[in-house]
Amino acid sequence: MLWLADGGLAAAVSSAGGLGVISPLAGCRPHGDAVQNLSTQIDRAGAVTSRPLGVNLPLDLREIDLLLDLILARGIGIVVTSAGSPALYTDLLKSCGVRVLHVVSSVKQAVKAKSAGVDAVIAAGVESGARNGHDEIPLFSLIPQVADHVDIPVIAAGGIADARGMVAAMALGAHGVQLGTRFLASRECIAHENYKKAVIEAGDTDTVITLRSLIPSRSLKNTPFTRKLMALEASGSTPDEIRQVLGHAASRRAGLEGDLSTGEAYCGSSAGLIREILPAADIIRLLVEGWDRIVTDL
């Protein structure tokens, strides 16, 4: 989670048995040094856990080459690539012994990622918080189709906040799940309290996709900023006009400053399932206990 998944949250998730994934920009200043920041976050996580950790590498980040150097120098074993072509860095990462997971939102992207040599794909459905694919495919249809077309593990993402979603994803052919919004509302997440409160108060109809002319993104619907974006889009504003309103680091303003008037509050449609802010370890414990209960009753 771009500005939010720092070393503290990733370590809490990994310590509890999940795989915590650090974002290079987590907690960073608006035009801050992502490379230095990632180094700090890796140190923070490493001070808390010796369990495996991943790093997310959005391939559109400016500092990509330096981030890659750092990831390799620090011995990170798992990289999640997103927002770009899997053909770019998969060979390099794999030749250095790094496992590569790539985020996809269609069968075509999954097949391309598999051809590029990734170890697993993360199939992200339209329910996902933050950026979405242009085809907006719901997870229930996406997982089995991706699973039918690639012979590597499929990790399901989007709309999963509890064990029911995890069991359903596995029944559809997934080998694992990735949760974003559920961990946004965790105690360890550095998201601003205003933002976390808005997430746990949101119901089933309270998220929406905007920015379809740029990169479709799912956010909380009832914030002044999202309402402004929706009005702009309804009035036929051009992508450039919308870009101007977004400005730089719009999701940081909501995420870290709690400013829901000028910031983009990314949020998945699973928000309606999330009623309290919990420690990351409790979230994982509930997933596992719920899984056991459901599977026993099947």
Ligand SMILES: Cc1cc2nc3c(=O)[nH]c(=O)nc-3n(C[C@H](O)[C@H](O)[C@H](O)COP(=O)(O)O)c2cc1C
């Ligand atoms: C606030 C927020 C920021 C996110 N930022 C990123 C990101 O930087 N890179 C990425 O690959 N996915 C990002 N995601 C997507 C998550 O990794 C995950 O796939 C998604 O949240 C799953 O859907 P869910 O929110 O319904 O759990 C973000 C999600 C949220 C909620």
